[in-house]
Amino acid sequence: ELKVEQNPLFLSMQEGKNYTIYCNYSTTSDRLYWYRQDPGKSLESLFVLLSNGAVKQEGRLMASLDTKARLSTLHITAAVHDLSATYFCAVDMKGTYKYIFGTGTRLKVLA
């Protein structure tokens, strides 16, 4: 069974600080996705990582994928309040159309 785990589940950080969210998955996959969800809103896509070593950056967020370690990271640089949201990773189960989400990380950036 494919499990996708994120840590931490909750993260409270000061503006201007750096931090990393981790996403571990339990089976072979080379497709990993990051999403953001604002309170009361739906999910929006942030990054799609499709191969080992893939790195994508958008503003203060950078995502990477290590398929051998079955690990993806979402790095936040110099956090700002607007980044406060819940972040989810998700994985395609290889050989199927099935798609599994991680537990989510609720990020709160304090001014």
Next chain:
Amino acid sequence: DVKVTQSSRYLVKRTGEKVFLECVQDMDHENMFWYRQDPGLGLRLIYFSYDVKMKEKGDIPEGYSVSREKKERFSLILESASTNQTSMYLCASRKQAGQPQHFGDGTRLSIL
């Protein structure tokens, strides 16, 4: 931009009723998904469909069924609603594997 539209934002139903949640996408996407989102449990996959009339069970299909008669529409059916099906329901679509999913705004369903 891809638009995924869920028919209701809020819905209140009674125990035992048959409930239909509708989802329509306008970008000719092959794959469509239904999730429920509960505090502390994240998003859990109920059913998905990889093409018209095709469906597969997700992780929590019990008490639900789906219908995909047309490519753009994916319906979730609660056969006999129960209070433990009170939740936020999210529909999503994508063109194919390797593409991100696009989500609707969600339906907050309360079963009394």
